[in-house]
Amino acid sequence: MSYLELSKISKYYKNPEGRGEPLCVFKDINLKINESEFITVVGHSGCGKSTMLNIIAGLDEASTGGVILEGKEVNSPGLDRSVVFQNFALIPWMTVYQNIRLAVKAANPDWTKDQIKEYSYKYIDLVNLREAANKRPAALSGGMKQRVGLARAFCINPKVLLLDEPFAQIDALTRGVIQDELVEMWEDTKNTVFMVTHDVDEAILLSDRVVLMTNGPNARIGEIIEIGIPRPRERTTIIDHPQYYKIRNHIIHFLVERSKKMSGAANCDVEQASAEEGPLVVHFREEPPPDTDLKLRVVG
């Protein structure tokens, strides 16, 4: 049994014109995620990937289907699933330390004050914010804010970490540094991670599997790419790996061409047949066979 499972989840919105059929964002998404797996969802805007993340977090409701974590259905937010938001969502009237402390205290209600303080500072140090600990979010740069967001998400030691385009609002140079910090923290804890991103390089660097969504509405999982590049991966050296650009090109091709072609259908029901077959799983092997570097297999 998988650790985290999305079971036939669909999301419908009311038709914006008020009448007619409800608008289907995605339908019957099935995804099984293993413990300690780092999984990334990539797709164009409107394919519902952030909605999917919010459904896992319990902040949004699936129209049908459900999310199963360790054999139990989850449908409300909880300390076992923490979220890193694209817009940071730090509490602006609290300092960095107070923001972290709020989370540490919530996760460990029976701890003493000293324990909470010590543990909070441990995470502030992990993201190198000791000097800014007593500043409010308004005084921080975007990168620093998201470091606080990451520290806050990690410090409650969640079963699942949900990252909603965490680096989208951070400049490219800082992004790399914070990605390293994320990897460092994740290597320690090996939480299960579900990330949503637009950044293909980021997805390859961080993920075990990349889930490619077809275009919305009526989005579904188009392909799942298994990334075989061994860990630890370095931002600077991963690009020299023989598989890197093959994977990258494959994903980009998907996003540019196939994601559109594969959606197409106007009605969710037409997609039913292929959805039951399951998406195509593409595995990029570490040691590619001489004739082809792509091994395709379809899982049922």
Added chain:
Amino acid sequence: MAEKIEVSEKKVNHFVSMFLSFLILVFLIGLWYLTTLQKVFDSAGLTEDQITVMEFNADIIPAEDGAYEYNPAKTNGVPGPIAVLKYSIEQFSHPFHKKGTNDHGIGHLVIYTTKRFFTGFLIASVVAIFVGVIIGLNTIIFQALNPFFQILKPISPLAWMPLLLYTVKDPQTTAVLVVFMAAIWPTMANTAFGVKSLKKEYLHIASILQLSWFTRLFKVVLPGAAPAIVAGLRISFGAALVAVVPAEMLLGELGVGYLTWIEWNNLDLSGVLFAIGVIGLVGWSLDLLFNRVANALTYSE
């Protein structure tokens, strides 16, 4: 260099505005002085009989060299700045005297009014924030209560006075309740608005962290709505300040508001002008105090 010039320019502007304020003050006091100058009595054109009647009425009194002048004790019209200044110095020279039930020193009166004001305002603020949070968090309760608020809100706080006086049977409490009625609505409306428009993310964080009801309220909802609440308190503050003066007048409760009425009944316009000035000063200093507190409660994102 450019920056330096700009800075000095700003300073000059500041002085210019201060100088302008001073000029306006001098102009207004001068105008007041000139328009309230006492006329010199001129007997030309008056018959002997008319003068006798005026003297009999003590409108005029005999001066040296057999002429007459207007009786300074029966001055006509509004007193001038010098008379009011003299009166003020006289009042401030013994601020804490108590002669009988109605003649208390100005210091006492200011304290009475301030106490009455703060009691009403603080109780109203607590109630308004409490109700505001509830209706801000719960749309159903908000929609159920909203029609009542809409009808109650435009009623002048003074309109409640007879009913309150009859039910509580105590003018002191009634005065506080009038201030309460004046202060409650703006804070309540703003608190509800602030809570309602609290960013969803903060509530998301609260529910992910499974914060208790108490922590959620005091660490997330109230601080998040604080800027809106403070804006509401500011409006309530002004409304309460406006209400406290007529409440005192109508109820005969000692205070700076009532002072204007006592002096009016004494036909002492210097006293009335003095009382108006004191009301202005009290309101101004309370407002400064409020701003201090308000600045400490707001945050930037």
